[in-house]
Amino acid sequence: xxxxxxxxxxxxxxxxxxxxxxxxxxxxxxxxxxxxxxxxxxxxxxxxxxxxxxxxxxxxxxxxxxxxxxxxxxxxxxxxxxxxxxxxxxxxxxxxxxxxxxxxxxxxxxxxxxxxxxxxxxxxxxx
Numbered sequence: 001x002x003x004x005x006x007x008x009x010x011x012x013x014x015x016x017x018x019x020x021x022x023x024x025x026x027x028x029x030x031x032x033x034x035x036x037x038x039x040x041x042x043x044x045x046x047x048x049x050x051x052x053x054x055x056x057x058x059x060x061x062x063x064x065x066x067x068x069x070x071x072x073x074x075x076x077x078x079x080x081x082x083x084x085x086x087x088x089x090x091x092x093x094x095x096x097x098x099x100x101x102x103x104x105x106x107x108x109x110x111x112x113x114x115x116x117x118x119x120x121x122x123x124x125x126x127x
């Protein structure tokens with residue numbers, strides 16, 4: 001089972017959809033499926049959305065630099081997708097629910113690490 005990891009970076013909103021541009025790493029999304037799961041990488045201050053492939057897992061890393069886009073997605077109830085070079089998109093159908101669940105669990109919880117807790121609270125919970 002192979003696990004690949006790629007960083008999400010650029011994000012743009014169009015027609016109530018938050019597009020994360022993945023053109024530098026994906027020509028297309030052949031064989032990738034939404035796993036509807038998300039993890040936390042406390043060491044790297046990142047949320048990781050998981051896609052399934054025939055060979056294993058593909059981790060889409062949402063580092064702290066993307067959190068303002070993720071917060072906007074939650075606040076405005078936007079759909080989120082990844083976009084490949086051929087303009088194909090893959091919907092991240094559970095990202096809002098997973099992210100809300102994780103943020104709620106991280107709030108006040110140093111089990112995720114003091115820095116992760118503080119940064120999540122600052123970026124997602126402070127108005």
